[in-house]
Amino acid sequence: MTSAAPTTESVRPTSGLGNRARKARKALSNPWASTLAVVIAVIWTVPTVGLLVTSFRPELDIRTSGWWTVFGSALQGEGVFSLQNYETALFGSSTNMIDFFVNSFVVTLPAVFIPITIALLAAYGFAWIDFKGRDVLFIAVFALQIVPIQITLVPLLSAYVSLGINGTFWTIWLSHSIFALPLAIFLLHNFMKEVPRSLVEAARVDGAGHVKIFFTVMMPLLTPAIAAFGIFQFLWVWNDLLVALVMGDLRTFPLTVRIAELAGSRGGDWHVLSAGAFISMVVPVIVFLALQRYFVRGMLAGAVKG
Amino acid sequence: MDWLLHAGDDPVHKLLLMVFAIGLFVALMAVILFVVDRPRNPSRWFVGFGFTGIALLLLLAGLVYPAVRTIWTSFLFRNSGDFVGLDNYVRAFTEPKFLIVLGNTALWVLVAPIVATFLGLVYAYLVDRSRFEKFAKGLVFLPMAISMVGASIIWKFVYEFKPQGVDQTGLLNQFMVWIGGEPQQWLLHRPLNTFLIMVVFVWIQTGFAMTLLSASIKAIPTDIVEAARLDGLSGFGMFWRITIPSIRPALVVVLTTIAMTTLKTFDIVRTMTAGQFDTSIVALEFYDQGFRQNDAGMAAALAVLLFVIVVPVVVYNVRQQRKVEEIR
Numbered sequence: 232m233t234s235a236a237p238t239t240e241s242v243r244p245t246s247g248l249g250n251r252a253r254k255a256r257k258a259l260s261n262p263w264a265s266t267l268a269v270v271i272a273v274i275w276t277v278p279t280v281g282l283l284v285t286s287f288r289p290e291l292d293i294r295t296s297g298w299w300t301v302f303g304s305a306l307q308g309e310g311v312f313s314l315q316n317y318e319t320a321l322f323g324s325s326t327n328m329i330d331f332f333v334n335s336f337v338v339t340l341p342a343v344f345i346p347i348t349i350a351l352l353a354a355y356g357f358a359w360i361d362f363k364g365r366d367v368l369f370i371a372v373f374a375l376q377i378v379p380i381q382i383t384l385v386p387l388l389s390a391y392v393s394l395g396i397n398g399t400f401w402t403i404w405l406s407h408s409i410f411a412l413p414l415a416i417f418l419l420h421n422f423m424k425e426v427p428r429s430l431v432e433a434a435r436v437d438g439a440g441h442v443k444i445f446f447t448v449m450m451p452l453l454t455p456a457i458a459a460f461g462i463f464q465f466l467w468v469w470n471d472l473l474v475a476l477v478m479g480d481l482r483t484f485p486l487t488v489r490i491a492e493l494a495g496s497r498g499g500d501w502h503v504l505s506a507g508a509f510i511s512m513v514v515p516v517i518v519f520l521a522l523q524r525y526f527v528r529g530m531l532a533g534a535v536k537g
Numbered sequence: 538m539d540w541l542l543h544a545g546d547d548p549v550h551k552l553l554l555m556v557f558a559i560g561l562f563v564a565l566m567a568v569i570l571f572v573v574d575r576p577r578n579p580s581r582w583f584v585g586f587g588f589t590g591i592a593l594l595l596l597l598a599g600l601v602y603p604a605v606r607t608i609w610t611s612f613l614f615r616n617s618g619d620f621v622g623l624d625n626y627v628r629a630f631t632e633p634k635f636l637i638v639l640g641n642t643a644l645w646v647l648v649a650p651i652v653a654t655f656l657g658l659v660y661a662y663l664v665d666r667s668r669f670e671k672f673a674k675g676l677v678f679l680p681m682a683i684s685m686v687g688a689s690i691i692w693k694f695v696y697e698f699k700p701q702g703v704d705q706t707g708l709l710n711q712f713m714v715w716i717g718g719e720p721q722q723w724l725l726h727r728p729l730n731t732f733l734i735m736v737v738f739v740w741i742q743t744g745f746a747m748t749l750l751s752a753s754i755k756a757i758p759t760d761i762v763e764a765a766r767l768d769g770l771s772g773f774g775m776f777w778r779i780t781i782p783s784i785r786p787a788l789v790v791v792l793t794t795i796a797m798t799t800l801k802t803f804d805i806v807r808t809m810t811a812g813q814f815d816t817s818i819v820a821l822e823f824y825d826q827g828f829r830q831n832d833a834g835m836a837a838a839l840a841v842l843l844f845v846i847v848v849p850v851v852v853y854n855v856r857q858q859r860k861v862e863e864i865r
Contacts, residue, residue, distance in 0.1 A: 261772060268663040268673065271656060275677045275740065278691045281708055285694065296704050297711050333548040337555045345562050352566070353592035362585025368593065375596055377851045378604055379801050381823050382840040385610065385833055386603035399542050400551070404558060409599035412592050441584055442574040470684030472804040477828060482546060487686045491808050494690055501694060501706075508690045512683045519682035530745065531752055 286505035287312040293501050316506035326503055328489060328510050335469060335485035335511070337400060342407035342468045343461055349408065350415035351457070355445050357416065358423040359431060369420070375413040383410075384477050391478070398480035406474050411464055418532060422456040423449060459529025462522045469515050486511035604844075611837035625838035635822070641731050642800070642818045646846075648732070650795035653739045654788065657746025662776055665754055674751065678744040685741065689808035692737045696723040727815040734809045734816060738802065746791045753787035753861075754780060786860040793854035800847055819843050 284298045288311060292301075301311045321329045356362075357369045387406060391397040426449060434444045472487045479488070490507045497503060519526060544551040573587030586593075614621045629635045657677075664673040680688055697707030701720055705711040710720035724730045757780065765779045781788070803820035810816045812825060819839055827836030 264663050264772075268660065268667075271660050272673055272676050275680065275743070277708070278695050278740075279680075282691045282694050293706065295706075297706050297708070299708070299711070330546070330548065333551055337544075337551045341555055341558045341562070344559055348562070348566060349592050349595070352570075353589040356585050356588030360581060360585040360588060362582045364582075365585060368589065372592070372596060375600055377844075377848055378600055379840070379843050379847055381801065381820060382607045382837075382844050383600055383603035384840075385827055385836060386606040387599060390598075390603070396542060400544065400554060401542070401558070405595075405599070409595050412596055413600075416592060440574050441588070442570050445588075466682060470686075472684070472686055472807070473824070477824075482544065487684050487804075490690065491686045491804070494686070494693065494808050495811060498693075501697075504690055505694070508687045512687050515682045515684070516679070519679075523678075527748055527752075530748055 282505050282508060285501060286316050286509050287314070288502075289313055289315065290502040293505075316502045317510070320503050320506040320510060323503070326489075326493070326507065328486065328507055331484060331486045331489040332510065334483055335487075335514075338403050338407075338475065338479075338483065338485050339465060339468045341400075341404045342411075343464045345404060346408040346411035346415055346464065347457060347461060350412055350419050350460075351450075351453070352445070353412070353416045354419035354423050355441070355449060357420050359444070360441060372413055373417050376417065378413075380410050380473070384473075388477060397478075398483065400483050402478045403474060403483060406478055407464075407468050407471070410474070411467075415460055415464070418460055418529075419453070419456060421532070422453055426452055455525060455528065456532075458522060458525040459532065462518060462526050463529055465518055466515050607837045607840055609837075610833055611841045613834045613837075615835070616831060616833045621834070625834045626842070628835065629838055629842060637727075637815050638817045638819060638822045641816065642820075642846075644728065644731055645735060645738075645799050645818055646796050649735045649738050649742070649799050650792050652735075653742040653795050654746045654750075654792050656739065657743045657748075657791070658750045658788070660743070661747045661751035661754055662780060665751065674747065677747055680741045681744045683741075685737070685802065685804035686808050688737050688741055689805050692733075692740070693809055696733060698722045724810050724816070725814050730810065730814055730816050734806055737805050737809065738799065742795050742798065746795065749787060749791050750784060753784040757783045786857050789857040790854060790861055793850050793857065796850050797847055797854065800843060800850075819846075 281298050284301055285293055288298065288301060292311065304311045320326050321332075353372075357365060357372075388397065388402075391402045396402055430448055431444055434448050439447065469485070470487060471485075472491060475483070475485050475488050476491075479485075486507075490504070490511055493500070493504055493507060540550075541554070541557070544554045569587055569591070573584050611625055612620055612622060614624070629639070660673075660677055664670050667673070694706075695708045696710075697705075698710055698720055699705050699707070705714055705720055707720075709723065713720055723733050761783065762775075762779060765775060770778060801820055803818070803824055806812055806816055806818055806821045807824070812818075812821050817825070819842060823836050823839040823843065826832045826839060
């Protein structure tokens with residue numbers, strides 16, 4: 232990588248934009264560097280493309296030839312694509328993913344909304360209400376981020392059993408809400424602390440209580456932070472396998488559980504698996520692309536959960 | 538009451554239940570805030586607890602108490618309640634089966650974060666300020682949106698095996714055929730299978746590393762870069778002597794964050810091999826022991842073990858995170 236030619240540099244103008252362009256050309260004019268970048272980009276794309284193409288191929292074709300052969304066949308004018316796999320995966324009696332799609336949706340929405348609301352209130356309490364024991368409690372909440380959820384699962388489940396709510400959506404909503412809290416409170420607290428004290432004081436002088444300050448001063452300023460954590464929690468819950476598997480049953484299982492199950496029991500049925508995988512991916516990918524800006528911001532603020 | 542608990546198979550019922558749950562929650566919150574907001578309430582402690590109370594109660598009941606109970610359970614024999622001291626831990630560190638699990642976990646924690654961070658760093662550096670930066674980053678970024686189950690299926694298909702002589706349908710084996718080799722059952726043999734499963738994890742996490750490191754690279758003051766350039770640094774020298782030292786704290790944060798994720802991830806191994814062929818790791822073994830073998834004691838011991846391994850990583854991570862924030 233040391234072979235970058237210095238000769239192309241010296242003659243360029245040094246205005247801001249020219250400078251940037253020059254650096255760009257420099258970086259990618261190094262053949263090794265650009266090759267490496269392209270190789271990484273290809274490895275990160277081709278597997279997905281392969282499965283996507285596969286999901287549109289007839290079952291028999293999938294079994295007998297590689298997905299890369301379709302491009303040749305398509306050029307010869309053969310009809311190589313169909314939507315049959317998606318129909319089978321969604322509505323076929325042995326797969327009926329549409330039911331699990333509904334489950335994913337039903338699981339995710341409350342499991343995003345509830346913890347964020349609880350965390351917002353708690354974060355406000357920790358950031359702006361000066362009550363006794365506040366700092367100790369906040370540090371305790373912060374420290375709870377360490378606890379891996381695995382360590383809580385078995386006792387939680389037996390608690391749900393003795394409450395008689397095991398296997399219902401309630402346990403999944405509750406579990407996801409609990410697990411989200413430490414990180415959510417910590418992040419939202421950090422954002423709330425950044426709100427200028429003068430704004431809060433001004434509202435207080437106007438006679439606003441904490442509830443009013445929370446809704447009129449904090450909430451509007453926190454929209455980006457809420458969006459950032461919201462998208463994290465959304466992806467986390469929608470893509471979760473562990474909690475859904477442990478807490479749920481056949482009537483509450485989301486798509487991830489169903490697809491993992493299919494991968495185990497019908498590992499060779501790539502027509503169903505490929506279509507099923509993309510059915511489970513389409514919603515998070517859309518949300519992700521639409522809110523990418525907030526996602527990156529949240530990630531830079533430390534919103535990462537293992 | 539049953540209507541509120543079990544939605545059965547009816548999708549409309551499920552959706553109604555969801556709306557009801559959210560509505561119930563909003564109502565609960567409204568009541569709490571209403572009580573807290575009564576002006577005659579002078580106690581700040583009362584107001585403070587009104588805002589933080591639900592969260593604290595949930596964490597106490599749903600995180601602290603279960604964790605303590607799990608620690609206790611880890612000293613018990615299976616589901617019996619008989620106290621056996623450290624037996625479960627001794628088993629975890631002596632039985633060959635668990636030794637393989639521990640070995641695999643060590644391999645995962647050591648290799649996967651380093652590879653993901655390295656690739657993310659190199660890629661971020663290479664595409665930085667290039668014409669295609671946004672698009673190029675998007676490609677590596679996108680796997681973060683999909684589930685680990687989905688990613689595993691994508692890669693399982695790449696590793697798909699057909700006997701020699703038949704047309705291959707898996708990309709990797711087709712490559713083997715193209716370069717004149719023999720198709721292989723990639724996931725059968727240790728340790729290659731563990732590395733190939735790790736590929737899936739690295740494939741997901743590289744986008745995370747890239748995003749954080751890219752932001753750090755962009756935050757390097759231009760005068761440092763210009764000064765180095767005047768001193769004749771370029772290409773690899775610039776990368777090694779300027780970029781890396783400047784973003785060191787961020788690198789450590791990324792490494793430790795991915796290491797934490799690595800320890801807790803079980804979806805990928807479960808989907809790829811279900812832990813067969815000696816690929817299991819602690820997070821998956823925990824699930825197997827607890828929910829398939831019904832050995833609550835062993836599962837608890839593994840969960841505690843996971844916790845013990847994670848703690849130092851988290852502590853180190855938090856310290857470095859502070860440094861990164863100071864620099865910003």
